[in-house]
Amino acid sequence: ILYYIMVVKFKEKLNLRHRQLQDEYVNLQQDFDKLQTENQRLKEELGKSMFSYATVKSNIAKLIFFTGLTSVMFQWLLSKISGRVEGISKTICLEDHLLIVLMKLRLGLSNIDLAYRFNVSKTTISNICRSWIPAMAMILKPLIKWPSKGAILKNMPKIFKRNFKKCRCIIDCTEIFARPSNLTARAQTWSNYKHNNTIKYLIGITPAGSISFLSPGWGGRVSDKQITMESGFVKLLEPRDEVLADRGFLIRDELAAHGATLRIPHFTKGKKQLSANEVDTSRQLSRVRIHVERVIGRWKSFKILQTVIPVSQVTMLDDIVVVCGALTNLLFVWTLYFYHTLATAGAACYAIW
Template sequence: MPKKGKRSQAQKRRRRIEALLRTSNATNYASGEASVDPESPDFFPSLFEYSEQDQDMEAPDVMDSSILNKMTRRDTCIRKSSFTEASRSSTAEEAEEFCTDEQDAMIPLEIYNKLQVQHQQLMIEYIDLCTKSYALQEENNQLKEELCSRMFSFSSIRMKAQQMLFFTGLSTVIFEWLLSKLKGNVPAMYSTLSLEDHLLVVLMKLRLGLRNEDIALRFAVTENAISNILRNWIRIMAQTLKPMIKWPTRNAVLKKMPKCFQKKYRQCRCIIDYIEVFIETPRCMMDQAQTWSNYKHRHTVKYLVGLTPAGAVCFLSPGWGGSVSVKEMVSNSGFFELLEPMDKILAIRGFPIREDLVAYQATLHIPHFKKSDKQLCASEAGTPGRLSNVRIHLERVIGRLKKFTILTSVIPRNQEDILGDMVTVCGALTNLCQT
């Protein structure tokens, strides 16, 4: 049995609807009559007469909750119904469209077979092209390697010991060690050349005395580029390598003393000689007079060189004009100040410095060869063989420095300002070269 409260509410609702229907007529419905379909717009009357006074009437602040709930439920039902119908319509259209596309996608079997044959042919051609491309790539890489090997560079001679010695006078290990010492101070001036190639340019210039044009052609750069590399690198190399030319202690000399020196020349401290480097005729008349050598009959610059019995360069004087005498050059070079009492100095040619050496309690010795047209004196007769061996050794030691062909070449005017640095670098490199 329904409760009394619920029954009274239902009765009130029914009476209200009946009253509403009694007050409405056909003019209150859009179709002219009421409808029993809840989804029809004529389920409720929607058209009412109104006067101008109705516009001034205020709407009630609170709507009856029962009417509001009923209207909300009605709107929800309408939206659900509309969505369901729209979904059904959309699904039907998509299905119809899919069927149409599938029918359109169907192609005859004959055309399909032709396309399959064409696809297989294209795949065969593709594989063939890939194979040819790979072969061409391999050939290209091989030709590049061959081209690089033919182009002159450090990498092309790095693993060739004989060529390294010929072009630089150094082994590959010493070359790379030298580069590690210079790397932080020297610039990479041209991107087309590696740092190794920069150093190789300098060493080839000093060792072989090649012209700048020759070196430029070998490295495929301009002559101006070679000139700039030489100027910048040689100065920095001279500053870096100069400490390698130092005066040795007596103990250091004794440890490396050659056998031919052991008996009579055990106290030999140094072997002295001088080199004269040819230069182009200076433009200045005064410079011409200072550099003219009566001995060479050329314009030269002289350098006093000191070497240990083992062959290391231990002293190198500044450059002097060719007109300066040997005695004056030695006296003003600072060589005497390095000597100690009882030191023996050897030379292969006459140095007029015997009297000067007496002041430092040192002596000068010049080994001689026996000549067929001249009788040896009594002091020489007892030791001709020993003197000959010593002299041969002296010439070999002095000849190590002269293997740098730049020192026997003619230095052009535009390189005379770096001649001193060239000689310093050659002296230091002599100490690095294999004996």
């Protein structure tokens, strides 16, 4: 009997302990579920707080501000590039690689700024830019195309058709500030016009407003005439072409040797005053040359072209210029397509109404 009583009491204690352990297990399971939910919430908040394409793409205004591109254009560009470049950092995706490069070009951000934003090292940012920008330049360079005479005439604005129907191209030189480390390079890049070390580029623009020619970079001390004659631009001209330029382009005879004509504003050097015809021609040239400044303005909306290029990045400048020029043309074509679509839709709605 005593043994039986002891067994019963022992079983009661075991049952009590079992119930206690069950209650503790339920409480621990509830705490675990709460912690798991909180952990997931914190991960989501951390993901939203981190700077990445995933957090930017949902806001179209932010994406355009940081890159100049819409999400459709961004994905198209990524699809063209992704097969030819590799990810430099395993901690960030390919979309973020492209976002870093576009932010570098669009906003002119320093590498350390981008490193803080994407939570990577400054060296990683530098490696991404040095790997991706040359690859992008090679892939996008076909977007800077020298069009045929027929294409030029077909897309020529009315303001050109009145007085410059034979215009093939409008040219200008633009300078980008740079600071080479080599003393000889500094002497070669010194620009008396800008009073600084610069790299000079010849840019050609079609009457319709797209970039059709970009020369390699030259030292700032080179003349407009030299860069025009030695950059390969003249070889693209055909007989009876007209080239519109500023007064600094003293290349009339050189273009004439290729059967082309130079149209520049008249100036009063050696004259008391201009004739009425010369004044009118100069005014007409000034009106159409405004288009050049607008295109260069769109090109230089990539703020890296407005900054002083560091020594470490001077070797990439030609590729940077090409990528910015190609993206400018891409944005230009996309804008034309957008407005054409709106106009077509508006005309269709009007016809239905």
